[in-house]
Every structure is written in C-alpha cells, then in structure tokens.
Amino acid sequence: MKKFVPVYEGELRKHSIQVPRCISECSGIRIFGRRIKSLVFSTDVAIIKNINADAVIAVYPFTPQPAITQAILSVSEVPVFAGVGGGLTNGQRSASIAAYAEHQGAFGLVCNTFITEEAIRAIKETVEIPLVYTVVSEQADVAGKLAAGVDFLNVSGAARTPEIVAHIREQFPEVPIIATGGPTDDTIRATIEAGANAITYTPPTSAELFSESMRKYRGRFA
Template sequence: MAIHTNSDSIWAGKKRLSFWQRLFRKTAVVDKALTTPEIIGQFCQGLLLGNKNVKSLLFSTDMALIENNDADAILAVYPFPPSPKIIKTLIDFSGKPVICGVGGGMTKGKKSLEMALYAQEMGAAGIIVNIPFENKDIKIIREKISIPIIASVASSDYQFLKDKIDSGVAVFHVSGGMHTNTIVKDITSQFPGFPIMATGGKSLTNIQKSITSGAKAVVLSPPSNKDLFKTVMDKHRSNFGSF
C-alpha cells in the first residue's frame, strides 16, 4: 500500500509502468510505499558503485524507511561518531549499495581509517567524509582501501576541490542548501566529467535543476516517521472518527 504525503512532496506519487514494462519484466517487482521520483531514473546518468549504476540515494539509517523505499543505494551518515554496529547492520539489511560515513568534524585520523577499513571489509560500496575532513587523512585512507571515497562539499572553490581530488576523492557530494545547483554547475565547468551527486531538495523542480546542472545522482531525504504517521492517522480519523 502506498503512503501518500502532501501533493507538493517528491514522495507523493507511485511509479507507473507501461504495459510493455509489466509484460517483459523478468522478476516480480514489489511495490514500495515510498517511490523515488521518475525523473531521476529517466534523466540521471548515474554513478558506478561496485557493479551497480546508482542514480538515487536515500539519506537515512532508518531500517523501516530503507525497507519501504526503492532508491538505488543508501547514504548512511549521522551526526554521531561512526559505529561499527550501524555499519554492519545497514549493509547486511539493505540489500543494496551502502555508502558509510566515517568522519568529519568529530571523527578523524586513526579512528576514521579504522572505520573505513571496517566498512570495506563489511561490504560497503563506498565511504563518505564530511566537509571539515582533512586532506592528509583522505590520503592515508586512499592508500588503504579500494572502494570510492566521497567528499561532501558546499563550495566550488577551485583549489579546495582540486586538493580533495588530489588527495584521493572519487566523487563529490554537493550539499550546499539553496546554492547546491549553482555549486554543481560550477564544479562541472571546472572539472568536466568528475562524478557529482547532489542533495535533491524538497521539490521536483529542485531535483530537475540538480540533474540539468550536472549531478549524476541525487540524494533524497525521506519524510520523517512522524509525518508519515500523521498522513495515516489523519485518514483513519476521517474514516473512523472518534466523535
């Protein structure tokens, strides 16, 4: 059963398959309650993570949301030190590529290296470091792991970005708030062909702008459990009012 949020939400509608898609699909497709916007699959080029072309990433560590969403991959970043238990649990559970956060402001150096090595051992598709993460630590990690290193950025400063690339970053994750699409466009101009994934925002228009600006994949933030329960409970109250 689909969960319908408000009409302005990027999660508002279900994907519609054509007759031919339904007829010739090789395996049964389980409908998910939260389906990613169709424009991502249609227009994103995608990023190769492992042996999978990833166009959409769900920014979540919530197992219920991961289970009930059809994004291509999971971006597991949270505002706490990286946890081996969380890394292993999400990789084992998700059944799709997982990019694991290993450091940023609070966690760095030896601890981040340990987490990066552990994430690779557990089967992570890549690791991601936050904006404050130092290039010297990226270089050390790059020498020890073979999976992609992704760096979150909120600037299109040429030297800042070049230093990241020279340190071993393989993909930029642009998370610049209202400036995200401008930053994506600037990076694409300065480093043609360099892989970029971008935070998609809250509207289909924002997602489309990210794609046309040069993002090869889009990161989506799911609605909260509170908001999802509200839509369900509002429906129940209207159908089975208590007064």
C-alpha cells in the same frame, strides 16, 4: 520511442516509498558494474527497507559507529555508502573506521567537508571502495581533495546546490557528482542540468508517514 515497462507491486509492498521518477533522467554513476542514480539519505532502517532508491547514503551527526553501519547493512537490499567522519572524527580513526566499514560490506564511504587530506590518503591506502567527499560551498578545496584521492563529490548546498554543482562541473568536467535534489521535480531537474550524475533524496520521516496513517485511521471513526 518510449519503452513499455511492465510493473508488479503486490498489495502490501506497493505502499513503500518511491523516489521521484525524474531522478531517472540523470546519467547515474557506474560502480563495480552497478549503475546508481538515486541514493536515499537516511539511517532509519524501516525507511531503508521500504524505498526503491538505488543506494543508501548513511551519514549522521555523531562519530561513526560500526554497530550503526552493521544495522543498516543488515536490512538494506541495495549498496550502502557509510559515513567515516571528517568533522568530529578525523585522521587515523577515520581510516580505521573506513577499513572496518569495507569489511562489513559497505559499497562506498562518505567523508565530511572538513576531512584532512592526510586522512583521505590514509583511507585510500587502506580500502578499495570509493571515497565520497561532501562539498557544501564553492569555497571548498575540491582540487586538493581530489588530488589526495577522493573518488566522487557529494554536493549538499541546500538551495545553492545547483550553483555549486555547475561551478564544480565547469572546473572538473568528468568528476562524478552526487548532489541533493531538493523537494520538487523542478529542483531535482535543475540539479541534474547543472551537472549532477546522481541524486540524493531525503524521504519523509517515519513519524511523518505514521502521522498521515493515523489521520486516515481516525477518519474511519468520524
């Protein structure tokens, strides 16, 4: 029997971004007593403040910077998973960034696919919060990274994400998997059916949202 869920939105906040409802079909991952099914992939504080995702995954193509992590943590009302490197940044520096992020209040850490196993061990010797390893191909040494101390996997394989998730799930039936869901309900469901426990959602950018608003505003003068 489907449960009735009462809803309250208000006049202003009902214009916030909603993650696709089909994400609720995944199992979620319970971390420190909190169940997480959806993670917004963004570092835009305006987006982060105005979306209903269960958590934030904050990674970006620069060396991790505590000031950026702090800015995101200061506005987020949900747990934040902060990037600690693996590509440009690695080794002891990643471990130091991880410790600082935990002290700032990060809920979890995310490392790039090229992080070394030595860096993983150093991070896990330093922090208690979970470490998430990003997988972009079936060729990644998932077993080695799990053995080094990685707690969860984050599969980001573009259109091949469901296949990569299924490949990992066959080898590791119980490992927690976060994965990109893609642009439609069908692609999200395919990823969940392949074995993903939680889904990352990439929202429209502020520029895209503003463009739509401006189009409507201009239409009033037509």
